[in-house]
Amino acid sequence: MSGKKNPRETTLTEEAYQKLRWDIVSGTLEAGSPLRLENLKQRYGLGYSPLREALNRLHSERLVMSVALRGFTVAPLSLTEMWDAVDTRIHIEAEALRRAIKFGDDDWETEVISAFHGLSLKAKKLEQMDTPPMEEMKALEDRHHRFHRALISACRSNWLLDFSDKLYVETERYRFPVLGGPRARPSRDLTLEHQEIMEATIARDAEKAIALLSRHYQRTGETLSARYQPDAKPMAAGADA
Amino acid sequence: MSGKKNPRETTLTEEAYQKLRWDIVSGTLEAGSPLRLENLKQRYGLGYSPLREALNRLHSERLVMSVALRGFTVAPLSLTEMWDAVDTRIHIEAEALRRAIKFGDDDWETEVISAFHGLSLKAKKLEQMDTPPMEEMKALEDRHHRFHRALISACRSNWLLDFSDKLYVETERYRFPVLGGPRARPSRDLTLEHQEIMEATIARDAEKAIALLSRHYQRTGETLSARYQPDAKPMAAGADA
DNA sequence: AAAATCCAGATTTTCGAAAATATCTATTTA
DNA sequence: TAAATAGATATTTTCGAAAATCTGGATTTT
Numbered sequence: 001m002s003g004k005k006n007p008r009e010t011t012l013t014e015e016a017y018q019k020l021r022w023d024i025v026s027g028t029l030e031a032g033s034p035l036r037l038e039n040l041k042q043r044y045g046l047g048y049s050p051l052r053e054a055l056n057r058l059h060s061e062r063l064v065m066s067v068a069l070r071g072f073t074v075a076p077l078s079l080t081e082m083w084d085a086v087d088t089r090i091h092i093e094a095e096a097l098r099r100a101i102k103f104g105d106d107d108w109e110t111e112v113i114s115a116f117h118g119l120s121l122k123a124k125k126l127e128q129m130d131t132p133p134m135e136e137m138k139a140l141e142d143r144h145h146r147f148h149r150a151l152i153s154a155c156r157s158n159w160l161l162d163f164s165d166k167l168y169v170e171t172e173r174y175r176f177p178v179l180g181g182p183r184a185r186p187s188r189d190l191t192l193e194h195q196e197i198m199e200a201t202i203a204r205d206a207e208k209a210i211a212l213l214s215r216h217y218q219r220t221g222e223t224l225s226a227r228y229q230p231d232a233k234p235m236a237a238g239a240d241a
Numbered sequence: 242m243s244g245k246k247n248p249r250e251t252t253l254t255e256e257a258y259q260k261l262r263w264d265i266v267s268g269t270l271e272a273g274s275p276l277r278l279e280n281l282k283q284r285y286g287l288g289y290s291p292l293r294e295a296l297n298r299l300h301s302e303r304l305v306m307s308v309a310l311r312g313f314t315v316a317p318l319s320l321t322e323m324w325d326a327v328d329t330r331i332h333i334e335a336e337a338l339r340r341a342i343k344f345g346d347d348d349w350e351t352e353v354i355s356a357f358h359g360l361s362l363k364a365k366k367l368e369q370m371d372t373p374p375m376e377e378m379k380a381l382e383d384r385h386h387r388f389h390r391a392l393i394s395a396c397r398s399n400w401l402l403d404f405s406d407k408l409y410v411e412t413e414r415y416r417f418p419v420l421g422g423p424r425a426r427p428s429r430d431l432t433l434e435h436q437e438i439m440e441a442t443i444a445r446d447a448e449k450a451i452a453l454l455s456r457h458y459q460r461t462g463e464t465l466s467a468r469y470q471p472d473a474k475p476m477a478a479g480a481d482a
Numbered sequence: 483a484a485a486a487t488c489c490a491g492a493t494t495t496t497c498g499a500a501a502a503t504a505t506c507t508a509t510t511t512a
Numbered sequence: 513t514a515a516a517t518a519g520a521t522a523t524t525t526t527c528g529a530a531a532a533t534c535t536g537g538a539t540t541t542t
Contacts (some may be wrong), residue, residue: 011309012496037524047497049290052525053297060301068252069503069524081399088400095332158322159329159411163404170400253526278494288527293495310494310533487540495532502525510517 016046016054024063024074025173026134035064035072061169079228082174086221089167093217094210096152096160101206104154109202115150116198119143120191141172147194151201151213174224188219257287257295265304265315266414267375276305276313302410320469323415327462330408334458335451337393337401342447345395350443356391357439360384361432382413388435392442392454415465429460 020040023029040051055072058064066072100108122143126132132140145168152164193216200209261281264270281292296313299305307313341349363384367373373381386409393405434457441450 011494014309036522038522048525049293049496052290053293053495056294056297057301060298068255070505071524084398084400088398088404091336157325157329159325159408160332163329167400252524277492279492289495290526294525311535312494483542485540485542487538489536489538491535491537493532493534495530497528497530500525500527503523505520505522507520508518510515512513512515 012046012050013053013057016040016044016050017057019044020051020054020058021063021169022138024058025169025176026137027176029074031074031077033074035074037071061166063169063173077174079225082171082224083221085167085170085174086217089164089171090214090217092160092163092167093148093152094214096155096157096164097201097210097213098206099155099157099160100152101201101204101209103156108150108154111153112147112150112198112201115143115147116194119147119194123191141176145172147198151197171220175220188223193219253287253291254294254298257281257285257291258298260285261295261299262304262410263379265299266410266417267378268417270315272315272318274315276315278312302407304410304414318415320466323412323465324462326408326411326415327458330405330412331455331458333401333404333408334389334393335455337396337398337405338442338451338454339447340396340398340401341393342442342445342450344397349391349395352394353388353391353439353442356384356388357435360388360435364432382417386413388439392438412461416461429464434460 020029029035035055037048037051041047044051055064055066059066059072063075064072065075104112119140122136122140126136126140129136148168149161149164152161155161193212197209197212197216200212261270270276276296278289278292282288285292296305296307300307300313304316305313306316345353360381363377363381367377367381370377389409390402390405393402396402434453438450438453438457441453
């Protein structure tokens, strides 16, 4: 049932990319650790070519570092890099949201509402579970991404959308351990925050929607900071790298 | 003298990347045309692996399109894409320049001035030539990039710098045929524009510098539009793709 | 005739061996 | 002893053949 039939459904490069990406974002492959091709070949049962192509793609997304002739490593985590991603994301998506609110049509509104619902349902479901399985975490991530993408999807700029995606990937990595870690989501109602953003957007109140979205990201950054600061271990090299 | 000794100076992937990139940006490889591996293998005398890796890298920079199992093509040109790149660049670099002016130190100022001089000298030299050789064009491009990069180099955001680089590559492609084409640079003194930007920046007048930089990019967009509009042929598929 | 099926030929993708390069250890030299 | 050199090992990079997949045209079926 799981779809691993013989007739391949996609390229092996794509498979390698998805698996590596997940293992990095989820922390299975630790930040900073070297990615030896022989290891990966064993681990995923794939040849050199698809692995290299996947690693190069991940390099362009800044999830892995690469030094010519010296191979690949999982990109390090650092608070300053995290904040850079958060700040830049606010700058990019504020503009994108402004334009989406200006240009968005009925289909866009529908997609925003639909994505919000899909997200909040899944979030409620996961909240009630003690230890959600990986599959569910992944599904939640997908819906979260879909919602934020939907908000700005009508901005009519492929470049803004592209950059937003890049930054989503980056911040996903920092957010993940928080979600999975000590289930402390204190004094914060994410679903409410999403709902308020959604409502201001649909109401075409650009300034309010932008302010709410910015605050949403800002708070996420603060949560991550608080999470990492006390226990500096998981971070690669202090908060400076 | 040219450095093609046996002991390799860099990876073949890098070599493939540089050559392909240049051939695309300069228009030698026409927009939209297919990039068959067998051809490229002949053309550059390289094997499949380095070529594929280079093509994937160019794909992530949007210079080539890629469809799984159907190979690569040179990315099409379109006016709307060009304007998207220009507008996004203004948005990104305005913020980056604001921060650079805020944070920049003495070294930064020095680099900005130095880069400006390098650029204006080379520009003056090229202006006096009838048909500048490719090498000189390439050198001018490098200095032009160096100048614009220097302006924002002190912004303290790797993401803004990264995005700016991406957009530079994209716009370079559209700018190139204009430079090489009918040498009509009517009523426009690029060196003066650069100088004004540089001076406002060094004077730490953020608003003025941003306004000048934005206008600079805006005008470039208009020049390119005017260049392409009358003769719609060179564009890939109208102005909509 | 239109749609569906099947076959070459062309092209991409993948593999693992071979070449190139880096890294580590032992040995020599100053 | 410390620095320099050389050799052995580990790792990445590159190559071209083989496998998988697509494309377009001819043949068959409805």
